[in-house]
Amino acid sequence: MKGLRFLLSRAAQGLIVMFGVSALVFFALFLTGDPAVLMMAPDSTAAEIDAFREAMGFDDPIIVQYGRFLVDALQGDLGSSLRYSRPAMDLLTERLGATALLALSALLWSSLLGFLLGAIAAVRKNSPIDFAIRVISLLGQAVPVFWLALMLIILFSLNLRWLPSSGYGSLSHLVMPSVALGAYYLSAITRLVRSSLIETLGENYVRTARAKGLTEWRIVVRHALRNAMIPVVTLQGMYLASLMGGALVTEIIFAWPGIGRLAVEAIQNRDFPVVQAVVLFAALVFVVANFLVDVAYTWLNPRIRL
Amino acid sequence: MTGSLRIKGNEDAALAVVLLVAAVAFCILVPLAWPLDPLRGDISATFKPPMTVVGDSLHPLGTDQLGRDLLARLGLGTLVSFGIVLIAALISVVLGTALGMIAGYYGGWVDALIMRLVDIQLAVPFILLILLLVSVLGPSMTNLVIVLGLTGWAIFARVARGRTLEVRELEYIDASRAMGLSDMTIIFRHVLPNIIGPQTVLLTLDLPRLIILEASVGFLGLGVQPPMPTLGNLIGEGRSVILIANWLVLYPGLMIGALVIGCNLLGDWLVRRAESKVS
Numbered sequence: 001m002k003g004l005r006f007l008l009s010r011a012a013q014g015l016i017v018m019f020g021v022s023a024l025v026f027f028a029l030f031l032t033g034d035p036a037v038l039m040m041a042p043d044s045t046a047a048e049i050d051a052f053r054e055a056m057g058f059d060d061p062i063i064v065q066y067g068r069f070l071v072d073a074l075q076g077d078l079g080s081s082l083r084y085s086r087p088a089m090d091l092l093t094e095r096l097g098a099t100a101l102l103a104l105s106a107l108l109w110s111s112l113l114g115f116l117l118g119a120i121a122a123v124r125k126n127s128p129i130d131f132a133i134r135v136i137s138l139l140g141q142a143v144p145v146f147w148l149a150l151m152l153i154i155l156f157s158l159n160l161r162w163l164p165s166s167g168y169g170s171l172s173h174l175v176m177p178s179v180a181l182g183a184y185y186l187s188a189i190t191r192l193v194r195s196s197l198i199e200t201l202g203e204n205y206v207r208t209a210r211a212k213g214l215t216e217w218r219i220v221v222r223h224a225l226r227n228a229m230i231p232v233v234t235l236q237g238m239y240l241a242s243l244m245g246g247a248l249v250t251e252i253i254f255a256w257p258g259i260g261r262l263a264v265e266a267i268q269n270r271d272f273p274v275v276q277a278v279v280l281f282a283a284l285v286f287v288v289a290n291f292l293v294d295v296a297y298t299w300l301n302p303r304i305r306l
Numbered sequence: 307m308t309g310s311l312r313i314k315g316n317e318d319a320a321l322a323v324v325l326l327v328a329a330v331a332f333c334i335l336v337p338l339a340w341p342l343d344p345l346r347g348d349i350s351a352t353f354k355p356p357m358t359v360v361g362d363s364l365h366p367l368g369t370d371q372l373g374r375d376l377l378a379r380l381g382l383g384t385l386v387s388f389g390i391v392l393i394a395a396l397i398s399v400v401l402g403t404a405l406g407m408i409a410g411y412y413g414g415w416v417d418a419l420i421m422r423l424v425d426i427q428l429a430v431p432f433i434l435l436i437l438l439l440v441s442v443l444g445p446s447m448t449n450l451v452i453v454l455g456l457t458g459w460a461i462f463a464r465v466a467r468g469r470t471l472e473v474r475e476l477e478y479i480d481a482s483r484a485m486g487l488s489d490m491t492i493i494f495r496h497v498l499p500n501i502i503g504p505q506t507v508l509l510t511l512d513l514p515r516l517i518i519l520e521a522s523v524g525f526l527g528l529g530v531q532p533p534m535p536t537l538g539n540l541i542g543e544g545r546s547v548i549l550i551a552n553w554l555v556l557y558p559g560l561m562i563g564a565l566v567i568g569c570n571l572l573g574d575w576l577v578r579r580a581e582s583k584v585s
Binding site: 013016017018020021024025028029031032038138139141142143144145146147150151153154158238241242244245248249252253263264267268270272275278279282283286287 | 422423425426428429430431432433434435437438439441442443514515518521522525526527528538541545548549552555556558559562563566567570571
């Protein structure tokens with residue numbers, strides 16, 4: 001019961017956040033005063049800008065415009081791309097698969113490896129192998145994803161000629177973007193699992209398990225890991241926004257046809273309806289993912305289910 | 307805490323200080339003392355690899371597509387990027403701490419409002435929000451500082467609020483209230499000193515995020531505009547000539563790495579020191 005109420009209140013908070021983000025992306029266009037001037041090419045004539053303003057409904061009171069924006073957005077209409085003259089939503093859904101493939105593959109390998117490295121480091125605390133893992137995770141968080149990506153391209157595409165430097169379509173195209181994007185995440189997960197597991201391994205029930213004569217790995221896998229996962233799962237949701245940000249830059253470098261590249265191209269082309277759509281979508285993914293984290297958290301931690 | 311752990315911790319701090327002092331010295335001394343111009347190049351000396359001597363000037367890190375000296379550009383670029391990041395971080399910490407204290411001290415609807423703003427802020431990937439705002443306002447150094455500063459406040463507000471909630475229950479705050487001090491006096495004279503420490507630690511841990519964010523915006527060409535160098539736009543410019551001059555990408559990245567590792571190690575060490583004090 002308590003768990004259900006917790007989840008309901010989190011869902012309500014998620015709705016408020018989406019409402020806030022919609023206001024943010026809508027009113028951002030009015031920061032310079034006139035969105036019509038903002039969106040038109042710099043060499044447009046005054047008559048062209050006036051015609052455009054009227055066509056877009058920028059003459060109406062701003063509150064009316066925001067209401068229209070909200071009602072349309074709720075029906076899945078996020079306006080039309082100024083560049084492609086197509087619904088922004090269509091452009092978004094076309095690119096969705098590529099970004100999901102990239103982000104999920106990066107998330108998968110880095111989580112699995114991160115759990116493994118974190119667990120090894122925690123069990124062999126203060127040993128040379130712990131030190132080595134620590135150095136790796138420090139380095140993984142030290143460099144921007146775009147720099148790591150360029151280094152990978154220099155090594156594996158230009159020098160060794162093992163992997164294609166950009167493009168989309170085969171597994172070999174996926175390797176480098178996924179590695180570059182997952183590296184930061186790998187460091188974060190490793191560090192989190194290590195510190196969380198070290199804390200759990202000091203608990204009384206772990207000492208009891210040791211007294212029973214269980215092997216250390218059995219204790220970790222069967223007893224400690226589940227509790228150590230609570231902070232890790234909670235923080236996964238927080239990291240998601242940075243993962244999406246990283247995907248944006250990764251897609252640019254590897255010419256990956258995803259949402260990130262769509263966003264940057266739209267910003268460079270002043271195609272603001274598309275930018276608004278991408279920001280709203282990213283926030284929606286973040287809110288939904290964090291809600292799922294809350295569900296997982298309720299499941300992992302029976303104390304809040306009572 | 308065991309002796310061996312403490313020694314290890316101090317080694318971290320020493321490495322952090324060495325990295326940060328070296329980076330700061332580099333970005334102050336190079337623009338001041340290095341004779342070559344970071345903005346003007348020698349067209350007859352383009353794409354010279356590191357340690358090349360052209361005429362009577364040595365290029366320790368090589369030259370770029372316009373024959374400009376990379377050491378000079380990297381020095382100025384580091385100064386510009388780190389300066390932007392520090393000012394933005396100060397804006398974030400001041401704004402976030404003030405709002406967080408107000409939320410924690412007053413509670414009720416003020417708290418609810420500010421905390422929902424925090425949630426909204428954290429729901430949008432920073433880089434996307436910054437790109438949106440910079441593209442609306444136009445790319446300039448001032449706009450970049452303001453946008454980076456205004457978008458980074460949320461995490462500081464969340465932590466300041468939590469700490470204020472604890473401090474608010476202490477007896478001396480009751481005493482200050484009984485003495486008739488105004489809320490603002492209590493917040494800034496009696497609550498603030500208690501949260502400055504944790505906020506400074508958080509600032510150190512948040513700097514790497516800002517360094518990488520500023521570099522990413524620069525890399526995408528929406529930050530400070532050329533010919534002025536920054537860590538990000540140096541890599542962005544170098545990217546297109548990576549086949550013939552990979553040093554243009556290599557060294558700015560190493561500088562970012564040094565700054566980030568320095569801040570991370572220092573921040574972790576500060577956290578551990580604060581925790582060992584408590585226990």
